[in-house]
Amino acid sequence: NAGVTQTPKFRILKIGQSMTLQCTQDMNHNYMYWYRQDPGMGLKLIYYSVGAGITDKGEVPNGYNVSRSTTEDFPLRLELAAPSQTSVYFCASSYLGQGPDTQYFGPGTRLTVL
Amino acid sequence: TQLLEQSPQFLSIQEGENLTVYCNSSSVFSSLQWYRQEPGEGPVLLVTVVTGGEVKKLKRLTFQFGDARKDSSLHITAAQPGDTGLYLCAGPVRSTDKLIFGTGTRLQVFP
Secondary structure, eight states, rough: OOOOEEOOEEEEEEETOOOEEEEEOOSOEEEEEEEETTTTEEEEEEEEEEETTTTEOOOOTTEEOOOOOSSSOOOEEESSSSSSGGEEEEEEEEESSSOOOOOOEOOOEEEEEE | OOOEEEEEEEEEEEEEEEEEEEESSSOOOOEEEEEOTTTSSSSEEEEEETTTTTTETTTTTTEEOOOOOSEEEEEEEOGGGGGOOEEEEEEETTTSSEEEEOOOOEEEEOO
16 A cells, blocks of 8 residues: 655756646545645645546645546646746645545655746 | 644754644634654644544643634653654634645754
8 A cells, every 4th residue: 555656756847847746546535635835834735636527726726737537646737837836745635534534645746946 | 714823933952851832723623633744755644633622642742622622732742853843733624625734833853
C-alpha cells in the first residue's frame, strides 16, 4: 500500500512553460485535494474532487486546472507558469464517511518558476 | 470567513522543556485536527478532537479542544529532538467537504 504518491519531486520551470503534477492514491479514497504551501505558511486549497468526473475550486484556483477521470488519479495542470506559482504542492486524499475525515498527504512536489 | 490563527509562529527550545501551541478562531468548528509535518514530507494527522472541552493524550502530547469549540491547544511535555517539525491545526469549513488549515507553528528542539 503506497498511499499517496506524487511525481516529480522537484521541477524548475521557465516563465510561460506548462507542466502536469501527477498524483495517485491506492487507498480507494473518494476525495482528493491539491494544496500549495508557500515558505513559512500553512496550506492553501487549490482544487478538490469528490469523485471521478467531479472537481471544484478551492481558495486559490487561478492559473491551475485539474481533471479526475479515475478514482486513483488527480493530476494538476499549470498552463502558463508564473513566478508566483513557485511553491511546494501537496496532493491529499480522504474517504469521507461519517464524522471528520483524515487526509493522507503525498510527499510533495517542489516547483520553482524562473 | 473562517480563519485559524496559530501562535507562536516559531518556537526554539532545548530538549526536556515543555511547550504549548495554540490554535484560535472567532468561528465555531465541529471538530479540529492537529497535523505534524517533518521537513521534506507531507503533513501527518496526530489527532482529531470533536467535543468541546475534550482532552486527548498521545504519549507526551496533550491536545485540548476549547469548551466553545473555537480554539485548541497542543502541549508537549519534555520535548525531544524528534518533535521538531511544523505543527498545523485544521478544521472543516462549514457546510463543505473542505479543511481550512492554520498558519502553522514551526518547532525546533535542540539536543
